[in-house]
Amino acid sequence: MSAPPPPVPAPAPSDTAPPPPAARWPVPAWAAAGVVLTGLYLLSMDATILNVAVPDLQRDLGPSMAQIQWIIDGFPLVVAGAVMAGGVLSDRWGHRRSFITGALVCCVASVFGATASDPGVVIAARAGMGAGAAVVLPAGMSVLITSLYVTPERRRRAFTAWTMAVAVGGLSGPVVGGALVELFSWRAGFWANVPLAAGVAVAAWFFVPESGRTRKGRVDATGCLLSSGALLCVLWGLIEAPVHGWTSGPVLTAYALAVALAVAFRTQQRRTPAPLLDRDLRGDRRVRCALVSSVVMCMAAFGMLFLISLYLQTMLRCTPWEAGLRTLPMTVSMLPGAVCALYLLQRSLVRPALIGGLTALTSGLLLLTTVSAASGYGLIAAVQSLCGLGAGLLATVVNEIVMAAAGERRAGVGSALHDASREVGSALGIAVLGSVLMTAFRDRLPTAPAAGGELPASGDSVTALNALTRVADLPGPAQEAVREAFAHALSTAAAVAAGVTLTTAAVMWWGLGPAAARTRPEPSDSAQEPSGPAQLAPSPEAG
Numbered sequence: 001m002s003a004p005p006p007p008v009p010a011p012a013p014s015d016t017a018p019p020p021p022a023a024r025w026p027v028p029a030w031a032a033a034g035v036v037l038t039g040l041y042l043l044s045m046d047a048t049i050l051n052v053a054v055p056d057l058q059r060d061l062g063p064s065m066a067q068i069q070w071i072i073d074g075f076p077l078v079v080a081g082a083v084m085a086g087g088v089l090s091d092r093w094g095h096r097r098s099f100i101t102g103a104l105v106c107c108v109a110s111v112f113g114a115t116a117s118d119p120g121v122v123i124a125a126r127a128g129m130g131a132g133a134a135v136v137l138p139a140g141m142s143v144l145i146t147s148l149y150v151t152p153e154r155r156r157r158a159f160t161a162w163t164m165a166v167a168v169g170g171l172s173g174p175v176v177g178g179a180l181v182e183l184f185s186w187r188a189g190f191w192a193n194v195p196l197a198a199g200v201a202v203a204a205w206f207f208v209p210e211s212g213r214t215r216k217g218r219v220d221a222t223g224c225l226l227s228s229g230a231l232l233c234v235l236w237g238l239i240e241a242p243v244h245g246w247t248s249g250p251v252l253t254a255y256a257l258a259v260a261l262a263v264a265f266r267t268q269q270r271r272t273p274a275p276l277l278d279r280d281l282r283g284d285r286r287v288r289c290a291l292v293s294s295v296v297m298c299m300a301a302f303g304m305l306f307l308i309s310l311y312l313q314t315m316l317r318c319t320p321w322e323a324g325l326r327t328l329p330m331t332v333s334m335l336p337g338a339v340c341a342l343y344l345l346q347r348s349l350v351r352p353a354l355i356g357g358l359t360a361l362t363s364g365l366l367l368l369t370t371v372s373a374a375s376g377y378g379l380i381a382a383v384q385s386l387c388g389l390g391a392g393l394l395a396t397v398v399n400e401i402v403m404a405a406a407g408e409r410r411a412g413v414g415s416a417l418h419d420a421s422r423e424v425g426s427a428l429g430i431a432v433l434g435s436v437l438m439t440a441f442r443d444r445l446p447t448a449p450a451a452g453g454e455l456p457a458s459g460d461s462v463t464a465l466n467a468l469t470r471v472a473d474l475p476g477p478a479q480e481a482v483r484e485a486f487a488h489a490l491s492t493a494a495a496v497a498a499g500v501t502l503t504t505a506a507v508m509w510w511g512l513g514p515a516a517a518r519t520r521p522e523p524s525d526s527a528q529e530p531s532g533p534a535q536l537a538p539s540p541e542a543g
Contacts, residue, residue, distance in 0.1 A: 032208045033158075036140045037165040039103055039200040043133040044169030046106070046193060047075050047426070048302075049177040050126075051309060052320035053186035060186065063119035070123045073427055077235065078130030079137070080423035081228030085220070087138035087416025096210040098139040100201045105132030107197035114190035125190065134419075137166070141403070141415035143208055156345060159399040160338050166422070167395055170302065171331040171388075174309055178324035220274055226265035231424060233258035238431035241439075281405060281417070286350075289511045290401040293354055294421035295428070296504045297394045300361055300497040301387050303429025304368065305330060307437055307493055308380055315483060316377060329381045330388035337392020345400055351512040353397040358505035360390030365498035369491045373483040395422075433493045440492040444485035 050057070054068055063071070090098035106129045113125030144158040180188035237254035244250050269275040281287055305327060312323040337357065344353040364386030371379060399418050406414025 033144060033161070035200060035203045035207050036099070036143050037161060039099065039136055039197075039204070040140045040162060040165045041169040042193070042196050042200060043103075043106060043129075043136050044166045045173045045176060046129055046133065047079070047423075048170050048173030049180075049189045050173075050186065051306060052174050052178045052313075052324060053181045053189060056181050057122075057186045061117070061119050061122070063122075067119040067123065071119065071126055073235065073430060074123055074126040075130040075133070076423045076427045077232065078127045079134045080231055080420050080427060082131055082134035082224060083137060083416045083419040083423065084227070084413070085224045086135040087142075087413040087419075088220070090135060090139035090142055091413060094210050095139045095142040096204060096208045098135050099143060099208065100204050102132040102135030102139065103197045103201040103204070105129075106136070107132075107194055107201065110190045110193040110197065114187045114194070129193075134416075137419045138413070138415035141418075155403075156342065156400060159403060160342055160396050163395040163399050164334065164338055164392075166419075167334055167391065168331050170426070171305065171327065171334075174305075174320075174327055175324035178320035178322070182319065182321045220269075220272060222268055223265060223272065223275060226261050226268060230258045230261035230265060231427070233261065235427055235431050238428070238435050241435050246439075281413075284405050285511060286401050287405045287417070289354070289508050290398040291417060291421045293358065293394055293504060293508055294398045294418060295425040296501055297357065297361060297391055297398075298422045298425025299429035299432065300365060300501050301330070301391045301429070302426040303433035304365065304383075304387065304494065304497060306430050307433055307490060308384070310437075311371075311380065311486075311490060312377075314486060315373070315375075326377060326380070327384065330384035330391070333385040333388030334392035334395075337389040337394075338396045340389075341393045341396035341400075345397065350397060350401065351509065353393055354508050354512065355505055357390040357393030357397065358501050358508065360386050360393065362390075362498050362501040362505065364390065365494045365501060368494035369498065371487050371491050371494070373480065373487045375487070429497075433497060436496050437489045437493045439489075441485055441489035444488050 050072060054072075057063065057071070058068070086098070086102070109125045109128030109132060112128065113122055116122045116125060141158075141162050144155075144162060176192075177189055180186075180192060233254045237251045237258070241248075241251050309323050309327065312318040312326055313320070318326060337360070340356075341353050344350075344356075364383045367379070367386065368383045398421070402418050403414045406417070
């Protein structure tokens with residue numbers, strides 16, 4: 001009698017769930033990608049669409065300067081604090097489902113913002129839109145690379161398309177917002193979002209395939225609260241420093257609390273079994289260098305874009321629509337930067353791409369330090385072109401590094417990392433450079449006492465727009481003194497930003513040594529791109 005066969009061992013437990021269903025019916029890959037990129041563009045535009053609507057908003061609701069600051073910064077602040085949780089949620093709940101849910105949240109929040117009769121409701125609406133965007137942004141990228149574009153070369157192109165949609169959306173916000181304000185009112189910035197967000201959600205339900213559900217477990221709510229609290233304290237201190245003093249008790253207390261929360265977050269992430277950021281990603285030097293570069297790039301580019309809009313509306317007397325149009329050179333110049341990044345990435349030249357982007361950004365900022373009261377639009381256009389070129393290079397390379405390190409199983413987390421770095425940089429840029437501008441501006445004003453008395457004692461960046469607009473109408477020497485003071489302040493802010501980007505470039509050159517500066521080879525992928533209406537089911541590696 002033969003011996004009984006040995007028992008078959010049970011399969012090892014896995015944290016991956018069964019593959020989710022495909023699209024509701026076969027559709028072209030480009031159609032699904034178009035829906036996703038439209039949603040990403042729309043929500044990125046929402047971050048900056050109200051930047052040029054502040055005067056109209058003040059005439060209608062009469063908010064305080066602090067309330068206006070929260071209306072503008074509330075969206076990126078909530079995105080920065082919640083996007084990591086949104087990335088984890090999309091990986092565990094499903095990318096398409098998360099994308100649709102986030103778009104609907106933005107739609108509902110926009111209705112509340114459009115019908116608001118109190119500034120507090122507008123702030124809450126902007127925060128709600130930020131919460132929805134925190135889910136849509138990582139889920140959209142995950143759909144692109146786990147369901148639509150599964151080969152390494154196609155994924156690289158998807159990274160570029162995603163980067164351009166998000167960046168162009170944020171940079172075109174002032175253009176669209178300026179047109180809506182001049183044609184209707186500030187409320188149109190919210191109303192326009194309602195049918196667009198609802199349409200994107202409906203289109204995603206029919207045309208976008210499901211993917212994700214690759215991780216199980218709880219979302220790290222404690223980590224989200226600690227990291228968001230630390231960022232909130234830093235931003236509060238930076239925004240209020242020109243008002244209370246850089247070494248005043250409230251500002252130093254805010255910084256101390258931010259440090260305490262950051263230390264608590266670091267300790268909590270080491271001890272929790274399901275951290276927001278996996279340990280291998282936290283320890284990857286390439287990822288750390290890429291994220292630092294992204295924060296610095298967004299701080300410099302978006303912060304200076306906001307200050308340039310002040311210059312256009314005060315020094316050059318542009319209307320909101322005209323000011324928005326004159327910020328287009330930065331948007332247009334991002335495309336050649338992204339193309340250059342693709343060329344360098346195909347040859348594994350990561351370090352030259354990062355350093356080249358930071359160098360172009362630094363060159364534009366150094367050029368801006370030469371601004372004067374007599375400067376025209378030509379200087380501003382050249383500055384924007386150099387900064388846009390550098391931003392296009394950096395954004396594409398950072399996305400490639402982070403998503404390659406995260407892998408397909410953690411696509412939502414990888415996308416959320418990039419989103420978080422971008423939103424943190426944008427919020428810091430407005431806070432830091434706006435505070436530097438206001439401090440330098442008010443320090444220069446004593447040379448024009450007649451003008452200085454017209455300025456309110458406030459230091460946030462939004463106050464500068466209204467105060468400067470009013471003071472610039474003064475006749476004679478007072479007006480000229482104010483123009484000189486603002487040009488000096490803008491030059492000072494540009495010098496600070498250039499110092500930060502130049503220092504970052506030196507650190508990145510050292511941090512991305514020859515061994516770390518090359519892209520890691522991705523495993524060969526036998527799956528072919530879905531062409532035409534054939535297959536939009538997730539690739540086998542997505543399961």
